[in-house]
Amino acid sequence: GAQLWFLGGTICSWLGLNIGACLGFALARLWSRLGRSGENDDLSRQAVDQLRLRGAEFALWVTRPLPLLAETCVLALGMSGLPWRRFLPSVLVAHFVIAAAYSAAGEWSRTSDSLPQIVILSAFVPLGLALFLRTLWNRPPQNTSD
Numbered sequence: 479g480a481q482l483w484f485l486g487g488t489i490c491s492w493l494g495l496n497i498g499a500c501l502g503f504a505l506a507r508l509w510s511r512l513g514r515s516g517e518n519d520d521l522s523r524q525a526v527d528q529l530r531l532r533g534a535e536f537a538l539w540v541t542r543p544l545p546l547l548a549e550t551c552v553l554a555l556g557m558s559g560l561p562w563r564r565f566l567p568s569v570l571v572a573h574f575v576i577a578a579a580y581s582a583a584g585e586w587s588r589t590s591d592s593l594p595q596i597v598i599l600s601a602f603v604p605l606g607l608a609l610f611l612r613t614l615w616n617r618p619p620q621n622t623s624d
Contacts, residue, residue: 487581488574495542495573499552503565506556534560535568542572544605 534555541551555565 484578484581484585487584488577491577491580492573495577496570499548499569499573500566502549502552503556503562503569506553507559510557510559534564538565538568539572542569543576 537551538555541547552569
């Protein structure tokens, strides 16, 4: 955003984020199909299968702005056999939101002396959002029958 302005920064960032995620997902799917996923730990396999069945899209949305967790989630879901039709829409939309936010922050930092605030916000806002959503996710269903 600071170099390419908002629109150019958003497009370039969005393309880069999607290329990286799709390559990682495709390679993880291929690796899994070739049967070279290493030792199969039943507990971790069950956790990944539950994630794939229950909340793959949610996990992709929440982990996108979080370094290391974003890549780990993509690889785990790729190895779990998540279909492209569930992976791609979530990633494309989430990456657009992230690319636009980062590009806006970059353009804002170009016109003001606010780099420390932007760095802090880019770290703590996604983490806080992830914790909040995790709390909602783990909340037991409420009994609505009277």
